[in-house]
Amino acid sequence: MKPEALIEFRKNAEELEIVGSGAWTAANAGRLDALIGAESRHDRSRVKVDMSGVREFDTYGAWFLERLLRDTEEIESQPAFGLPDRFRGLFEKVHETNRRRPSKRKGGKGLIGGLEGVGRSVEGAANETLRYLDVVGAVVIDCIDVILVRRRPRLASFTHQLDRVGVKSVPIIVLLTLLIGAIIAQQAVFYFRRFGAEDYVVDLVGVLVLRELGVLIVAILVAGRCGSSYTAELGSMKMNEEIDALRTMGRGPIEVLVLPRVAALVFALPLLTFIGSIAALYGGGAVAWLYAGMEPGFFIARLREAVSISDFAVGMIKSPFMALVIGIIACAEGLKVKGSAESLGAQTTASVVKSIFSVIVMDGVFAIFFSSIGM
Amino acid sequence: MLDLDSMLAVQLHDLVVSFDDQIVLDHLDLDVPAGKLFGLVGASGAGKSVLLRAILGLIPRREGRIEIFGLDRVAASAEELRELERHWGVLYQQGALFSSLTVLQNIEFPMREYLDLSPSTMREIAMTKLEMVGLAPEDGDKFPAALSGGMTKRAALARALALDPHIVFLDEPTSGLDPIAAQEFDALIRTLHQTLGFTVFMITHDLESLRTLCDEIAALADGKIAAVGTLQTMLASQHPWVRAYFAGERGRSLLSPVHAI
Ligand SMILES: Nc1ncnc2c1ncn2[C@@H]1O[C@H](COP(=O)(O)OP(=O)(O)OP(=O)(O)O)[C@@H](O)[C@H]1O
Ligand SMILES: [Mg+2]
Numbered sequence: 001m002k003p004e005a006l007i008e009f010r011k012n013a014e015e016l017e018i019v020g021s022g023a024w025t026a027a028n029a030g031r032l033d034a035l036i037g038a039e040s041r042h043d044r045s046r047v048k049v050d051m052s053g054v055r056e057f058d059t060y061g062a063w064f065l066e067r068l069l070r071d072t073e074e075i076e077s078q079p080a081f082g083l084p085d086r087f088r089g090l091f092e093k094v095h096e097t098n099r100r101r102p103s104k105r106k107g108g109k110g111l112i113g114g115l116e117g118v119g120r121s122v123e124g125a126a127n128e129t130l131r132y133l134d135v136v137g138a139v140v141i142d143c144i145d146v147i148l149v150r151r152r153p154r155l156a157s158f159t160h161q162l163d164r165v166g167v168k169s170v171p172i173i174v175l176l177t178l179l180i181g182a183i184i185a186q187q188a189v190f191y192f193r194r195f196g197a198e199d200y201v202v203d204l205v206g207v208l209v210l211r212e213l214g215v216l217i218v219a220i221l222v223a224g225r226c227g228s229s230y231t232a233e234l235g236s237m238k239m240n241e242e243i244d245a246l247r248t249m250g251r252g253p254i255e256v257l258v259l260p261r262v263a264a265l266v267f268a269l270p271l272l273t274f275i276g277s278i279a280a281l282y283g284g285g286a287v288a289w290l291y292a293g294m295e296p297g298f299f300i301a302r303l304r305e306a307v308s309i310s311d312f313a314v315g316m317i318k319s320p321f322m323a324l325v326i327g328i329i330a331c332a333e334g335l336k337v338k339g340s341a342e343s344l345g346a347q348t349t350a351s352v353v354k355s356i357f358s359v360i361v362m363d364g365v366f367a368i369f370f371s372s373i374g375m
Numbered sequence: 376m377l378d379l380d381s382m383l384a385v386q387l388h389d390l391v392v393s394f395d396d397q398i399v400l401d402h403l404d405l406d407v408p409a410g411k412l413f414g415l416v417g418a419s420g421a422g423k424s425v426l427l428r429a430i431l432g433l434i435p436r437r438e439g440r441i442e443i444f445g446l447d448r449v450a451a452s453a454e455e456l457r458e459l460e461r462h463w464g465v466l467y468q469q470g471a472l473f474s475s476l477t478v479l480q481n482i483e484f485p486m487r488e489y490l491d492l493s494p495s496t497m498r499e500i501a502m503t504k505l506e507m508v509g510l511a512p513e514d515g516d517k518f519p520a521a522l523s524g525g526m527t528k529r530a531a532l533a534r535a536l537a538l539d540p541h542i543v544f545l546d547e548p549t550s551g552l553d554p555i556a557a558q559e560f561d562a563l564i565r566t567l568h569q570t571l572g573f574t575v576f577m578i579t580h581d582l583e584s585l586r587t588l589c590d591e592i593a594a595l596a597d598g599k600i601a602a603v604g605t606l607q608t609m610l611a612s613q614h615p616w617v618r619a620y621f622a623g624e625r626g627r628s629l630l631s632p633v634h635a636i
Contacts, residue, residue, distance in 0.1 A: 026539045029500075030491030037493065058539035058571055059507070063500050090570035097506035098499055239474075239520075339520015342475035 007035050018068060021053035024061025032064050052082030062087070062094035135332040138254040139262055146259070157260035165226040166268035170275060172225070173218055177276035180217060181209060181283030189292040198292055202299055203306040205284035210311045214277030216363055219322040222269060223355040227330035230261055231351035234334025235344040243335070253335065262327035269323035270316055277315060310375045318366050325362060326355040377455050378445040379462060384409040384542050384574040385430060390439035392422075392429050399425045401598030402439070407591075409444075409542075412568055412575045414585050416620065417595030423578045424468060426595065427544055430576075431465060444541070461489050464535030468546040468578075470527040472519040478530045479505065479515035485537040504533040507567070509559060524551040528560070536567065542574040549581045557581060561588050582621075594620065 006028055010017040024032065051065065065081070083091060145151040188201040234257060237243050243253045281303070288294040333351035337344050385407035392400040399422040407413045417423045428434045430441055432448045440447060446459055472481050482501040486492060492500070505515050508529040514522070522530060528548060535543050548564070549557035561584050568575055579585060585592055586606060593603040594617045602612040609621050 026490060029496075033492050033496045037496075059503060059536075060500060060539060063496075063503050067499065087570065089566060093507055093566065093570070094503055097503040098512075100512050340474035340518060 006032055009039050015048055017048045017050065019053065020049075020051045020065070021055070023056035024054050024064065025056050025058045026060045029060040029064075032060070036064055036068060049081040052084070054084065054087070057083075057087040057090065059090065059094060062091045063098075065091065066094050066098075131336070132328065132332050135254065135258065135328055135335070138252070139259060139328065142252075142255045142259050143263075145255075151255065154256065154260045157256070158264055161261050161264035162268055164229075165222065165264055166271060169222065169225060169268070169272060173221055173272055173276050174279045176221065177209075177214065177217055177280040178283040180213065181205060181280030181285075182287045183283075184208060184213070184280075185284035185287040186291055189288065193292070198294070199302060201284075201288055201292065201294070202302040205281065205288075206303050206307040207311055209277050209280040209284070210307055211314045212363065212367075214280055215273045215315045215319050215322065216359065217280075218273045218276040219269065219319070219326065219359045220356050222265070222272065222323070223326045223330075223359060224352055226265065227326045227355045228348050228352050230327070230330035231334040231337075231348045232344065234258075234331055235337030235347055238335060238337045239339060239341075239344065258327075258331040258335075261331060262324065265323040265327040266320045267323075269326075270319040273315060273319040277312075314366075314370050314375055318363065321366075322359050322362060325358045329355045329358065376445055377451075377458055379541050380409075381445045382409055383407065383442075384411075384413075384444060385576060386440070386442040386445075387426075387430070388440040388442075390426075390429065390441060391437040392425055392434065393437055398598060400429065403595075403599050405593060405600050405603070407574065407576055409574050410572055411590040412565070412588050413577065414589035414592045415576070415578045415595060416580065416585065416592060417578075418616065421595045422598060423595055424546055427546055427576075427578060431463075431544065461538055462541040464538065464540035464543040466528070466531050466535045466543065466545045466548055468550075470519070470531040472522075472527065472531055472534065474519050477516050477518055478510070478522070478533075481519070481530060482533050482537050485534065489538060501533075501537070504536060505530075508533045508536075508563060509556075525553070525556050528552060532560075532563075539571055540573055542576060545575065545577040545579075547578055547580065549579065549584055554583075557583065564588065 004022040006020065006022045006024065008019045008021070010019065022028070049065075049069065054061065065083075069081075142151070146153045185201055185205050188204045189198060192198050192200055192204075234243075234253070237253075237257070243257075246253055246256055285296060285299045288299055289296055330351045333347045333354070337347045383406050385405070387403055387405040390400050390403045390405075391398065403426070415423055415426070425434065429436050430443065432441075443459060443463070446455055448456065448459075451459070472478070473484065476484065479498065479501045482504050483497050486497050486500065490497075502512060502515060506512065510526060510529050510533070514526060514530070519527060519530070528551065532545075532548065535545070545564075549560050552560055564575060564577075565588060567573070577584070577589070589606070591604065592606060592609050594601045594609065594612070594614070596614065596616040601614040602609055602617045606621075609617060612618065612621075
């Protein structure tokens with residue numbers, strides 16, 4: 001079937017006649033757009049429009065007609081271009097639209113624009129630092145209030161969060177740290193065997209896991225598993241105006257939402273670190289036994305010599321600080337979410353990336369600190 | 376088979392929808408004539424939104440048949456469904472604008488999916504729609520989070536009308552608007568309805584809209600259609616809930632002009 005003609009441009013000596021026909025509707029909008037766009041618009045001094053042949057007409061058709069007419073200067077035609085009566089109301093409505101251009105926002109160009117960008121990002125970074133400090137300050141104040149019994153601690157919420165981030169994280173953390181302990185031990189056995197120094201596998205696994213890897217792996221896992229969910233939760237509450245509702249009921253989001261979450265994390269992370277480190281040692285011990293034939297009894301005896309209590313302490317001391325950083329970043333990012341689903345996603349990503357980054361940087365700072373005090 | 380010239384826009388037969396143990400729609404029958412402004416009333420929680428979502432195929436039915444322009448979603452092919460979806464527009468109770476797109480982009484979204492238009496034409500038509508629903512051109516660049524409740528409704532209507540559909544489903548279009556805006560909104564729907572000839576299936580609590588706008592009204596109670604017909608039929612109905620609704624204090628005072636005529 002040949003598609004029906006929609007529009008025809010008839011050029012006479014001194015006038016252009018535009019004849020519309022058929023269905024000027026959404027279904028034909030693509031064709032109409034192309035037909036009208038393709039018509040060169042040179043001679044528009046005298047134009048006659050005849051729409052009497054149009055059978056169907058909707059907003060799309062009305063807009064195309066309106067646009068044709070707007071491009072012309074002088075119009076000579078029968079009233080309303082012969083448009084059937086039933087379409088006139090719609091056409092008049094469309095005729096009034098698109099008159100005013102929304103004022104365009106001015107964007108700087110070139111050097112000025114570049115400088116503006118730099119300025120804005122510096123301002124953004126400063127604001128962000130302030131916002132973090134704000135959250136930290138509010139958490140500290142609320143914490144003091146709770147300690148001084150000026151405010152009821154939110155125990156129910158705290159225990160619920162503790163269950164979520166603590167208890168429910170145990171299986172995955174045990175599994176992963178066990179594997180990592182095993183992998184380190186296997187690699188160590190493989191290389192140390194060449195020097196006949198297999199016994200030192202225990203030293204390597206013990207020191208590495210207790211001082212660094214245990215806490216680092218656990219913190220990164222928790223940042224990915226719990227930090228992201230904190231951000232998403234607070235963010236969607238923000239989108240739903242739940243946080244505003246809390247505020248108007250005289251309860252700050254920090255007290256009700258952030259404090260229990262951060263506290264649960266600070267409480268849970270040392271325990272998880274302990275569990276994770278032990279699991280990693282088990283993993284290492286198992287590989288040493290199965291792969292290198294090192295008796296468990298020997299492994300434990302050697303471990304006692306190799307690691308001191310200070311190695312263990314170094315790992316454990318770090319963990320609550322890391323928890324604090326993860327919790328604060330996750331909650332602050334959550335509270336930064338704006339109305340859109342996209343910003344929720346962006347903030348969740350930012351939360352995970354920033355907390356993992358901070359955890360690693362902190363670990364480095366702690367390493368310098370502990371070695372300078374000789375731990 | 377999809378028949379856009381069919382006399383009946385929506386046909387529900389023996390429809391049952393339930394959640395777990397709660398039966399929301401209980402063997403419901405309803406015919407919505409094409410080209411009419413059809414209003415659905417019912418108590419809060421009666422299942423109006425559920426009915427709408429069942430018609431749209433968003434929640435499964437347990438029994439019964441739903442036909443839109445003669446097409447049952449269950450039996451329809453993928454092309455038929457796509458064709459149908461191109462010819463309906465939906466205004467959700469909460470607006471449901473895409474939060475990461477601006478208002479104009481929201482209106483352009485269905486055009487981009489279904490029509491082959493140049494970006495500038497698309498922008499112009501989106502702008503036309505925007506102004507037709509009574510928003511200012513400047514509002515087009517706002518994100519949904521920055522809109523007031525009424526503006527959200529209007530923007531959502533503009534998106535529902537983006538493809539000049541044959542049927543529009545409106546879930547409480549005038550709730551949350553001030554009376555003047557609600558009146559304008561009703562007038563707008565009527566103008567668009569008259570010029571474009573689409574069917575309107577409207578859920579509403581607004582007696583004023585029912586009085587001035589709707590050609591036909593159905594009342595949903597106890598999971599069934601308790602009464603269906605013109606406003607006069609409603610006023611004459613003996614069903615207890617329908618009586619309470621239309622003959623109550625508010626109903627009488629708002630609807631009295633009808634008696635005066
Ligand atoms: N997804 C769901 N799961 C379970 N129950 C639901 C679900 N959606 C709706 N319901 C129940 O179905 C019933 C009808 O809800 P519905 O949203 O249709 O009410 P409504 O008539 O639209 O009310 P309103 O006028 O307040 O919008 C309610 O009891 C509601 O709790
Ligand atoms: Mg509802």
